[in-house]
Amino acid sequence: MRPTKAWLAAALFAGATPLSSAVTSAHAVDSGHQRLIVLTDIEADPDDTESLVRLMLYSNQIDIEGLVATTSVHMKSGLHPDSIRRVVEAYGRVRGNLLLHEPGFPTSDALLALICDGQPIYGMAAVGAGKDTPGSDRIVAMLKTADTRPLWVTVWGGANTLAQALYHIRESETPAEASRLIARLRVYTISDQDDSGAWIRKTFPNLFYIVSPGGYGAATWTAINTAIDGIDNRTIGNEWLRTNIQQGHGPLGAVYPDVAYGMEGDTPSWLSLIPNGLSDPEHPDWGGWGGRYELYTPSLANMDPGGFTGGVPIEAETRPIWTNAIDTYSPSVAADYGRAHVPAQHSFKDFRTTLWRWRDDFQNDFAARMAWTTLPYAKANHPPVPRLESPDHLTVHSGDIFILNAWGSSDPDGDGLSYLWFQYAEAGSLRTLVPAITAENIYRVPYKAPVVTKPETAHFILKVTDKGDPPLSRYRRVIVTILP
Numbered sequence: 019m020r021p022t023k024a025w026l027a028a029a030l031f032a033g034a035t036p037l038s039s040a041v042t043s044a045h046a047v048d049s050g051h052q053r054l055i056v057l058t059d060i061e062a063d064p065d066d067t068e069s070l071v072r073l074m075l076y077s078n079q080i081d082i083e084g085l086v087a088t089t090s091v092h093m094k095s096g097l098h099p100d101s102i103r104r105v106v107e108a109y110g111r112v113r114g115n116l117l118l119h120e121p122g123f124p125t126s127d128a129l130l131a132l133i134c135d136g137q138p139i140y141g142m143a144a145v146g147a148g149k150d151t152p153g154s155d156r157i158v159a160m161l162k163t164a165d166t167r168p169l170w171v172t173v174w175g176g177a178n179t180l181a182q183a184l185y186h187i188r189e190s191e192t193p194a195e196a197s198r199l200i201a202r203l204r205v206y207t208i209s210d211q212d213d214s215g216a217w218i219r220k221t222f223p224n225l226f227y228i229v230s231p232g233g234y235g236a237a238t239w240t241a242i243n244t245a246i247d248g249i250d251n252r253t254i255g256n257e258w259l260r261t262n263i264q265q266g267h268g269p270l271g272a273v274y275p276d277v278a279y280g281m282e283g284d285t286p287s288w289l290s291l292i293p294n295g296l297s298d299p300e301h302p303d304w305g306g307w308g309g310r311y312e313l314y315t316p317s318l319a320n321m322d323p324g325g326f327t328g329g330v331p332i333e334a335e336t337r338p339i340w341t342n343a344i345d346t347y348s349p350s351v352a353a354d355y356g357r358a359h360v361p362a363q364h365s366f367k368d369f370r371t372t373l374w375r376w377r378d379d380f381q382n383d384f385a386a387r388m389a390w391t392t393l394p395y396a397k398a399n400h401p402p403v404p405r406l407e408s409p410d411h412l413t414v415h416s417g418d419i420f421i422l423n424a425w426g427s428s429d430p431d432g433d434g435l436s437y438l439w440f441q442y443a444e445a446g447s448l449r450t451l452v453p454a455i456t457a458e459n460i461y462r463v464p465y466k467a468p469v470v471t472k473p474e475t476a477h478f479i480l481k482v483t484d485k486g487d488p489p490l491s492r493y494r495r496v497i498v499t500i501l502p
Contacts, residue, residue: 042126055084062093064275078122086153090175091328094140112391125213136179141212157183172287176212186438232268233325243280253381309373311369342369
């Protein structure tokens with residue numbers, strides 16, 4: 019149902035958090051986690067609600083500082099903060115059980131206080147003098163706090179609330195102060211779902227911005243719900259969602275809607291903010307659960323210019339942005355005999371691979387955390403704790419033997435552990451693979467540094483997986499500098 023103007027006015031007032039409040043997020047102190055404001059066109063597609071349900075399960079690991087209802091090309095005039103509240107209220111009913119498993123989950127009242135509105139208008143028509151909203155004010159206020167951590171704004175629909183915040187900063191601050199505030203922003207938009215994204219990137223050329231511009235068919239985020247030929251896709255299937263998320267998992271699972279077009283297309287915008295040991299959000303080119311991105315100016319021809327955008331024009335990019343990267347990946351598969359895991363006989367190479375290569379891991383993690391909403395600690399699974407016996411930065415010379423060692427890794431449930439070491443070639447400057455001297459699936463693995471003619475870096479990933487149900491994985495990254 020479309021909200022009335024009177025209802026919208028009431029929602030704007032009720033959803034606005036006083037900007038002078040001493041508590042500016044759902045977390046009262048700096049936790050060391052990533053800060054996040056979400057802009058969502060919730061109700062344009064059920065996938066926003068799906069992504070929000072998952073986000074609630076990580077609200078103790080990401081500091082949520084705003085939940086803003088917006089428009090998009092798929093919903094040009096409606097705002098639905100009530101739908102955000104419904105999910106947060108369902109979360110509130112299971113928060114007590116979540117706290118049995120991990121500390122730090124904020125109260126539902128604290129999260130409800132962060133819900134506010136953008137303009138109920140499409141795109142750039144909502145940007146300009148006198149068009150500030152509680153949502154754009156929220157972004158500006160959070161940028162101006164004493165917290166020195168970067169502020170992530172993830173955009174699940176249209177970006178015009180962010181555009182208005184940037185417009186306000188440009189018009190009201192000195193150039194030096196505007197530059198300082200904008201330098202604190204980190205933006206990830208799910209494609210361009212209104213005409214403000216291109217304006218933002220042109221007008222603020224130094225803004226940290228992750229996006230796959232153009233048609234959705236050229237977008238990394240689509241890997242979260244795309245069935246890939248040649249692999250097992252069960253963890254994104256409707257039966258898996260019914261069994262592991264929706265049915266028999268309490269009030270939060272019950273508000274996770276059926277898939278309409280694609281499962282959780284917005285979730286990749288914040289997956290790499292989860293502190294799982296794999297990603298460094300300041301280095302999108304290192305890769306993580308949310309995909310891998312490189313900084314360059316994409317060509318219009320590679321942006322699927324004839325693809326679906328909902329009607330948003332596709333414009334040539336005018337400056338480098340963080341955008342699609344390409345990984346080559348050979349999945350590791352379980353073996354019946356001998357080495358527990360062996361490389362598959364085929365490999366994959368494209369931009370979607372940078373994200374779906376981790377898909378079973380983050381889906382299993384989702385399922386486990388949803389189980390926390392109803393199960394006692396002893397009956398649920400919890401992630402392992404990888405430990406490096408060796409430093410996470412090494413410097414060696416050509417021909418040196420170096421050893422990567424995960425001795426001391428543990429599991430809070432006492433589960434057995436599986437280990438896998440692998441080189442993430444695309445994350446380093448050394449693109450040739452360095453073979454392990456022994457099997458890669460043991461905790462202590464030696465390597466021989468290759469001959470190089472100039473300093474090179476190689477990224478090695480430790481993946482530790484427990485034998486619980488579902489199996490959960492955590493990671494550590496070791497960066498090896500190889501000198502001639």
